[in-house]
Amino acid sequence: MFLLSAIFRYPKKTTQEETSISRGSKDAFFLVVDNKTQVYSIASMDIIETVREMQEYANRLRSDGNVIGLVPTMGYLHEGHLSLVRRAKKETDVVLVSIFVNPVQFGPGEDLSTYPRDLESDEHLLKKEEVDILFNPSTIQMYPEPGLTNIYVHRISTTLCGNIRSGHFDGVALVVAKLLNITKPHKAFFGAKDFQQQVVIRRMARDLNFDVEIITCPIVRDEDGLALSSRNMYLSKDERRRALVLNESLEEAEHLIKKGEHRADTICDRMRVMIEKRSPDRIDYISAVNPETLEPVRTIEGPVLFAVAVRFGKARLIDNRLVEFNADED
C-alpha cells in the first residue's frame, strides 16, 4: 500500500502505467501540463512504523531518482520543527520527518518519562505542511536488543551540554546514525537551536563517511524572543517571562562586541549578571566558544558562538547566538 502512495506523490517519476493505477485513488488528482499528465496527491502522508518497511521504501524512492530530505525530531512539533520541514520541502523531492523520543540520549533523572508527546497534533501539522512520510518507530523497533556499538565524537561531545549531560551526545550520535541508515536521505535538516548537536552530527557524518548533506537552519523564536522548544511547555507564566533573559543576554553579548569589547570573560560576566537578576533555578553554563571546535574563546578575533543553558523550574533551556565578528573590519 505504501509503495502505491509513493507513486501518487511524485509527478516527476509518473509513468503511463502508474497514472492508470492512481486514477482510482481518492487521494490523488490529475493535472495536464504541457500535454503530460501529472499526478498530485492530496492530504495523504504515509506513516511508517517499522525499520524494514522504511528501508525498503527509501530504497524504492532512491532508485526512482528522488532526492530524500530527513527532518529528525522527538515530536511535540512547533514552528521551529516546521521551519526545517519547509526548508526540506524547498530542497528535496520527498520530505520524511521522523518522530522518536530517543531513550539513550536521556540521562538518569532527566525528563524521558515526562517528555511532551502529542502524535495526533503532530500528524495534523505534518499533513498541513504536505510532508510525504512520517517515520514513527517504537523503541523496540529502534533498539530490538541491547546494542554493543557506541558512537563517541571526541572533544566536541563533552563540552557545553555534554559536560553537564554525560553521554547525551553519544545517544544523539547513535540515533542519528541509525536514522540515516534507515531513511537513507540525501539531505538531513537540523536546527541551530541545538547548535552543539549539529556540530557533533556534522563531525560524525564526516568522520564516518555518511553520504548525506547536513543542513543547519536558523533558530525560530517567539515574538518576544524566546527560542521555541518542546520543553517550553514546562514553564509557568512567570518562569516564561523570566526566561526571556536568555535571548536578551545573547543580544547584549553581540551589542558589547559591536561596541568594541573583545574579552569573552567580560561579556560572559555581564550575561551572568543579567541572567542572575531573573532568579533562575540553575545556570549550567554561559560560554563563548569557537563555533566549529566548540573550544572556549578568550579574545574574540573571529566568529564566536555564545551559548547558554539555564534552568527555570522544570525546564532546562538552551539558547545561543552566532556572532560573525571579523577582526579586519573592526
Ligand code: AMP
Ligand atoms: P527536537 O524535537 O527538540 O529533538 O528537535 C528536532 C529538530 O528541530 C532539531 O534539529 C532541533 O535543533 C530543531 N529545532 C528545535 N527547536 C527549534 C527552533 N526553535 N528553531 C529551529 N530549529 C529548532
